[in-house]
Amino acid sequence: MIFTRPRRRGAALVAALLSTAILLAGCGSDDKSDQGDAVGATRTVEADNGTVEIPAHPQRIATLGRLTVSFLDLGGKPVGVTEVDASVLDALPEEQQAAYKAAKLLGSGASEADLELLATLKPDLILFSAPDSDFEQMKSELKSIAPTIFFGFSTDWKTRLSVTADATELTDALNAQKTEYEEKLAGLQGKHSEIIENTRFGEVSRGSWQDSGMFSLNGSQCSEIARVDIPLDIPDLGEGGEERSFEQIGDLSEYDVLLYPVDAEGQVTEGFAPVAESNAWKALPAVTSGKALGVYCFGDVSSTRSYRIYSTYLDSLDKALATLAPAG
Secondary structure, three states: OOOOOOOOOOHHHHHHHHHHHHHHHHHHHHHHHHHHHHHHOEEEEEEOOEEEEEEOOOOOEEEEEOHHHHHHHOOOOOOEEOOOOHHHHHOOOHHHHHHHHHOEEOOOOHHHOOHHHHHHOOOOEEEEEOOHHHHHHHHHHHHHHOOEEEEOOOOOHHHHHHHHHHHOOOHHHHHHHHHHHHHHHHHHHHHOHHHHHHOEEEEEEOOOOOOOOEEEEOOOHHHHHHHHHOOOEOOOOOOOOEEEEHHHHHHHHHOOEEEEEEOOOOOEOOOOHHHHOOHHHHOOHHHHOOOEEEEEOOOOOOOOOOHHHHHHHHHHHHHHHOOOOOOO
């Protein structure tokens, strides 16, 4: 920058003005450089769509599909979301519910999202979870709007949460939830070690959407956690367990203890009520001996897998196991 000595000014005044101008110019240059570095800085994360270059510090995050609940559950505040079922939303803390309601609703699901509306929000990062085929059809348009992190439905939930937290700078929140979960897990293992080591469990569930006269065995998302992390002896019958008919309820007598679903107030869930009210269920040895335990396991595999949600499951299971006499 060239400064011309003003006419009819004293030397002292010129020197003062020149010093001030240089100082201000220098400060302005530093600020601009700092802002440019902050805005332009990027890093990479690994997702189902490969290595994705994202802003180092994303400020405007849109969430489409299953990652909406994952982001909210970590305390995120999205600018745009796809619809979350009311029952799922009610399970989130009030602050997270408010964050969801403050965001722009983009559609009923990831594949139905209004991408033109999404573009008007000017997101700097998109979190997207849907079937692979849906992403393939939408990925070009999504990429033209903002860097997009994609996870399909088969990705391990712990990986999905870890990458989501890292990309959105919410790792501290994730670590806090994980620590709480691990502490509760260790406590449960210590208190109920004899039962865990000597008991064969069956986990019976039924959703209100299932056909009349049918139930599921060893298939809920919580039975997977109980089997892998605790670990309870719950036979692995494959993803989603096995669907059985009411005529097969008597076969459940092979299990020492049966776990069945209750709501947050400890009442039998609406979907499971037909099983619980059947004579075949009431006649089971585990039921007549008080070894059928109601356990609260919120949500479904599609959107609610998180350490915080599973901590509530461990609390309920801990109380249920406390009603059993240790195996001797």
